[in-house]
Amino acid sequence: MTQFPRRPPSNIKVIIVGAGFAGIAAAIECDRKGHTVTLLEKAESIEEITRFGDIISFDPNGARLFERWPGVIEAMYKVARKTSWLDLYHWKGEFVTRQSFAEEKSWGPRINGHRGELYDIIYQHAQDRGLDIRLGQRVTDYFEDDDKAGVVVNGERMEADVVIAAEGVRSRGRKIVLGFDDKPKSSGYAVYRCWFHGDAIKDNALIRHLVVNGDTHSGFIGPDLHFLVSSLKDGKEFNWVFTHVDDGNIEESWQFPGKIEDCLKYVEGWAPVVQEIVRATPKDARLIDHKLVFRDPLPTFISPKARIVLIGDAAHPFLPTSIQGASQSIEDGVVLASCLELAGKNNIPLAVKAHEKIRYDRVHRAQATGVKTRERWHKANWDEIRKTPEAIHLAREAWLLNFDSEKDCYARYDEVVKSLESERAKL
Numbered sequence: 462m463t464q465f466p467r468r469p470p471s472n473i474k475v476i477i478v479g480a481g482f483a484g485i486a487a488a489i490e491c492d493r494k495g496h497t498v499t500l501l502e503k504a505e506s507i508e509e510i511t512r513f514g515d516i517i518s519f520d521p522n523g524a525r526l527f528e529r530w531p532g533v534i535e536a537m538y539k540v541a542r543k544t545s546w547l548d549l550y551h552w553k554g555e556f557v558t559r560q561s562f563a564e565e566k567s568w569g570p571r572i573n574g575h576r577g578e579l580y581d582i583i584y585q586h587a588q589d590r591g592l593d594i595r596l597g598q599r600v601t602d603y604f605e606d607d608d609k610a611g612v613v614v615n616g617e618r619m620e621a622d623v624v625i626a627a628e629g630v631r632s633r634g635r636k637i638v639l640g641f642d643d644k645p646k647s648s649g650y651a652v653y654r655c656w657f658h659g660d661a662i663k664d665n666a667l668i669r670h671l672v673v674n675g676d677t678h679s680g681f682i683g684p685d686l687h688f689l690v691s692s693l694k695d696g697k698e699f700n701w702v703f704t705h706v707d708d709g710n711i712e713e714s715w716q717f718p719g720k721i722e723d724c725l726k727y728v729e730g731w732a733p734v735v736q737e738i739v740r741a742t743p744k745d746a747r748l749i750d751h752k753l754v755f756r757d758p759l760p761t762f763i764s765p766k767a768r769i770v771l772i773g774d775a776a777h778p779f780l781p782t783s784i785q786g787a788s789q790s791i792e793d794g795v796v797l798a799s800c801l802e803l804a805g806k807n808n809i810p811l812a813v814k815a816h817e818k819i820r821y822d823r824v825h826r827a828q829a830t831g832v833k834t835r836e837r838w839h840k841a842n843w844d845e846i847r848k849t850p851e852a853i854h855l856a857r858e859a860w861l862l863n864f865d866s867e868k869d870c871y872a873r874y875d876e877v878v879k880s881l882e883s884e885r886a887k888l
């Protein structure tokens with residue numbers, strides 16, 4: 462086992478439920494800060510976690526946090542898309558504008574790649590650290606009192622000083638936090654997502670330019686629909702996704718198969734390139750129809766005794782147009798681990814409350830950027846955009862992207878604790 466820099470032991474015992482990006486990042490960060498972690502994941506094998514999904518993005522505020530995990534960002538660069546721009550087109554095919562991300566370089570790295578491959582890199586690092594990761598562990602309930610919190614897992618009770626619920630959008634931890642069972646609703650949108658080998662289109666005259674010139678990244682913007690295309694590994698891998706209005710069926714599964722015939726109906730009349738991308742999709746390509754579930758913003762992320770805390774999609778699912786779901790889930794773990802370190806074992810509820818105070822506004826402001834981009838794209842006024850093409854650029858705001866959540870937490874922690882104490886004094 463490799464020795465990595467670690468703060469002195471805090472004697473804080475943490476249970477984390479769910480080893481998605483939020484849970485595994487929280488586990489690594491807790492370990493960095495000297496806490497003792499047990500990570501429980503219901504999947505029976507790591508392949509069950511990595512085999513689903515396709516393109517996932519970490520913007521500088523998220524990806525910069527990987528730089529602190531030795532070897533991780535270097536391994537990610539090898540599999541990540543090598544573009545620093547997004548080419549945007551009118552849905553009929555006319556090129557409109559190139560949005561460059563080159564100036565964001567000083568904000569930190571950007572990582573866009575296959576979810577499974579990026580996850581594998583992080584998982585390997587977690588294993589190299591010697592973390593206690595237990596697969597095949599399905600948590601069915603949560604409990605807490607003034608001194609501890611715990612979970613029921615595979616029928617057994619397990620206790621710790623604090624429990625982190627990171628089980629994604631269908632979190633069971635929400636019940637103890639909210640006091641009721643909160644059912645997901647349809648967002649009215651779904652996403653067709655597809656990934657296949659670039660060779661499948663390298664001889665196709667209409668679309669070969671997307672895979673024979675190195676990595677590419679393009680978006681076609683139309684009424685109520687946007688179609689994003691990218692190639693990675695110098696065109697060896699290719700993927701497309703499009704968000705479309707959905708009928709309200711909220712069956713959510715990363716395995717729900719999509720059909721090329723259905724996709725073609727949505728892009729009828731669109732640019733020949735777009736139609737050809739769909740038509741040329743190999744029959745054995747992985748094509749899924751991922752239904753986007755909507756959750757009202759939660760009034761709180763923490764349980765009544767402040768010993769159980771929701772993070773990642775369990776606390777705040779994001780629209781894909783925000784490009785922040787994964788990055789915010791990493792920030793959550795960083796801030797929570799830091800608050801626990803600063804508060805110490807005798808002040809767990811204070812740490813958990815400080816974490817919520819630090820995260821709450823930022824996460825909700827970040828969610829709003831996704832809505833802004835979706836409106837910009839789906840309701841584009843093309844007369845205006847021809848005059849000012851930047852109007853369809855992705856919202857890229859420095860307050861969100863040029864941000865170090867660990868540094869911010871250390872800087873603000875005392876002030877946040879003071880404000881919590883003065884709020885309590887007023888009660």
Ligand SMILES: Cc1cc2nc3c(=O)[nH]c(=O)nc-3n(C[C@H](O)[C@H](O)[C@H](O)COP(=O)(O)OP(=O)(O)OC[C@H]3O[C@@H](n4cnc5c(N)ncnc54)[C@H](O)[C@@H]3O)c2cc1C
Nearest residue numbers: 479481482483502503513514515599600628629773774786
């Ligand atoms: C299979 C899958 C594929 C995805 N693919 C993409 C993609 O291609 N692109 C993209 O942008 N986003 C994708 N996402 C979503 C993305 O991972 C999240 O939006 C973001 O990274 C935040 O992650 P999270 O850890 O909060 O949630 P998730 O990634 O949903 O992870 C939650 C984890 O908790 C585990 N879990 C759930 N319930 C329990 C329980 N009761 N007991 C124990 N463990 C439990 C789940 O098995 C899962 O591993 C995918 C999510 C999943 C689950």
